[in-house]
Amino acid sequence: MTKNVIITGTSRGIGFELVHLFANQGHNVLALSRNAQPANNLHFENITSLSFDLCNLEDYKKVETFVSKEWNQVDILINNAGTLLNKPFAESTFEDFEQVYKTNVFGVSELTRVVLPYMKSDSHVVTISSMGGIQGSVKFPGLAAYSSSKGAVITLTELLAEEYKESGPQFNVLALGAVQTEMLKQAFPDFQAPTTALEMAEYIFDFSLNGNKYYNGKLLQVSNSTP
DSSP states (O other), X not given: OOXXXXXXXXSSHHXXXXXXXXXXXXXXXXXXXXXXXXXXXXXXXXXXXXXXXXXXXXHHHHHHHHIIIIISOEEEEEEOOOOOOXXXXXXXXXXXXXXXXXXIIIHHHHHHHHXXXXXXXXXXXXXXXXXXXXXXXXXXXTOHHHHHHHHHHHHHHHHHHHHTTTTOOEEEEEEEOOEESHHHHHHOTTOOOXXXXXXXXXXXXXXXXXXXXXXXXXXXXEOSSOO
């Protein structure tokens, strides 16, 4: 059955791979990223790319207009976009933290709020977090803003699942371990991750379609390294 799927952060890495996994299986995809070009280059009739900045409130109206006119319902929302700051805490500014939280926390909550009226009882909201946001996992210096923001969306997911448990949809959050992406390269230039963006995207693809039959309000640690 064809699903309507919204994915953020689709210009590269996991988000880019997810768009094409869904499109190749015949699903309709709304691909949202600040740079709409990469997904636009591939001429799939079932992919719509919108230039979208999670920090720009006007851009949310574009999403709402598209969904209400073209789809009328959303089956899956994948909050994949994230921004990373690697900077010693003592050098971090108020603005640094604000920028990271605007994308990684406020952006997730606002897009979810905008899309929720179009979701059904068995729709699925999947938010991508990080092992850095998990209590007791290894913490890396320099990622105070990033990792704490990833902890925030875990709690947000639990709260939303509770608030919507009678009506649906289902909300789950995946805390990813190291995946070989440009963002990882930016944080740790010399680190080689054991998992590729496509491998992780394949897992998220399957989980988005089926995971809400078994999970709601749950955090799953998707990491093949031990904290």
